[in-house]
Amino acid sequence: xxxxxxxSIAGLALDPTSVRSEIADAEILRIAxxxxxxxxxxxxxxxxxxxxxxxxxxxxxxxxxxxxxxxxLALPAKVASLAEVGTPRRIRLLVGVPESAPSLPSIQDMWPxxxxxxxxxxxxxGLTFEGHPQLTRIQMPHDWEGHPLRKDYPLRGPAxxxxxxxxFALKSNVPAGAPxxxxxxxALQKQIARARGxxxxxxxxxxx
Amino acid sequence: MESMxxxxxxxxxxxxxxxxxxxxxxxxxxxxxxCAIEMMSVTNSTYDIARFGSxxxxxxxxxxxxxxxxxxxxQKMAPIIKRLYDQMADPKWVISMGAxxxxxxxxxxYAIVQGVDTIVPxxxxxxxxxxxxxxxxxxxxxxxxxxxxxxxxxxxxxx
Numbered sequence: 001x002x003x004x005x006x007x008s009i010a011g012l013a014l015d016p017t018s019v020r021s022e023i024a025d026a027e028i029l030r031i032a033x034x035x036x037x038x039x040x041x042x043x044x045x046x047x048x049x050x051x052x053x054x055x056x057x058x059x060x061x062x063x064x065x066x067x068x069x070x071x072x073l074a075l076p077a078k079v080a081s082l083a084e085v086g087t088p089r090r091i092r093l094l095v096g097v098p099e100s101a102p103s104l105p106s107i108q109d110m111w112p113x114x115x116x117x118x119x120x121x122x123x124x125x126g127l128t129f130e131g132h133p134q135l136t137r138i139q140m141p142h143d144w145e146g147h148p149l150r151k152d153y154p155l156r157g158p159a160x161x162x163x164x165x166x167x168f169a170l171k172s173n174v175p176a177g178a179p180x181x182x183x184x185x186x187a188l189q190k191q192i193a194r195a196r197g198x199x200x201x202x203x204x205x206x207x208x
Numbered sequence: 209m210e211s212m213x214x215x216x217x218x219x220x221x222x223x224x225x226x227x228x229x230x231x232x233x234x235x236x237x238x239x240x241x242x243c244a245i246e247m248m249s250v251t252n253s254t255y256d257i258a259r260f261g262s263x264x265x266x267x268x269x270x271x272x273x274x275x276x277x278x279x280x281x282x283q284k285m286a287p288i289i290k291r292l293y294d295q296m297a298d299p300k301w302v303i304s305m306g307a308x309x310x311x312x313x314x315x316x317x318y319a320i321v322q323g324v325d326t327i328v329p330x331x332x333x334x335x336x337x338x339x340x341x342x343x344x345x346x347x348x349x350x351x352x353x354x355x356x357x358x359x360x361x362x363x364x365x366x367x
Contacts, residue, residue: 139284140283140284141283141284144283148318148319153318154318155316155317156316156317156318157318158318160318160322
């Protein structure tokens with residue numbers, strides 16, 4: 001499912017540095033994983049004191065496959081005028097992470113708020129963070145297998161993906177040939193078949 | 209009935225017990241998702257679940273008779289719900305409130321249990337997304353009718 005479609009989508013577009021660099025309220029920087037900590041320390045010294053969030057993105061088919069996005073905020077220590085209050089500086093750091101080496105240095109010693117954010121990315125994307133004190137799952141059950149926000153993770157879970165998705169009519173508790181208040185199961189199945197562009201069943205009965 | 213000395217009523221003890229039980233089905237304080245908002249609204253004066261004796265939402269499953277599964281059940285929540293159900297004393301009833309609790313609803317994905325009846329036995333399903341408070345009250349009425357008409361309940365109550 002993902003392999004046929006996703007590369008074109010990812011290749012088209014979803015590189016935020018090219019598409020959205022003109023966004024006014026936040027500068028976007030793309031850096032290498034090796035420069036991450038040094039760059040973050042420099043930004044922090046520059047006044048970006050708050051780590052708002054860390055996000056993960058899976059561009060399946062792109063190289064590097066993953067992006068990890070660090071959102072920083074510079075809270076002004078002193079506000080010169082009232083107009084400055086609502087406009088703190090923001091910056092976003094994008095770090096590409098290849099699937100072959102899915103690991104980044106942890107920054108939870110610099111910002112404790114990174115602790116849970118990094119656990120979340122580990123949980124949902126399977127990226128590891130070197131130096132994290134307790135890199136365990138935080139959202140999914142601890143015995144869960146796989147990392148659900150990866151684009152090649154089956155939507156309904158690995159166990160159920162193999163079984164066919166039940167049609168609405170089959171889930172319905174309307175018995176076949178049921179009275180007129182609702183649609184019969186057969187009518188519903190015909191409606192579904194028509195919606196999917198298949199030829200309706202040849203019995204020619206009324207639909208409702 | 210005007211109270212006068214010497215008046216009395218006769219009845220089967222089991223009927224009296226069933227009347228008392230069906231008039232005091234105490235739900236468990238447990239809200240899972242947006243259906244819980246509708247569940248809470250049945251306690252307000254517009255719908256007033258107290259008319260049926262079920263306004264006492266108990267914070268402990270040991271004191272609750274009714275579990276209202278009000279919303280989608282995440283895979284992570286499922287063992288907790290099962291445990292709460294096991295902690296409730298017999299006889300106990302379960303209402304599956306809304307499309308998600310009954311069948312997974314629109315959440316046909318890895319994270320959501322496809323119907324809470326795969327975990328606990330359900331007595332009444334309430335359709336809707338979310339159901340109206342009236343729908344939930346009607347489900348409660350069905351459980352009350354079930355108790356009065358000889359379902360689980362009475363002095364020889366079993367699970």
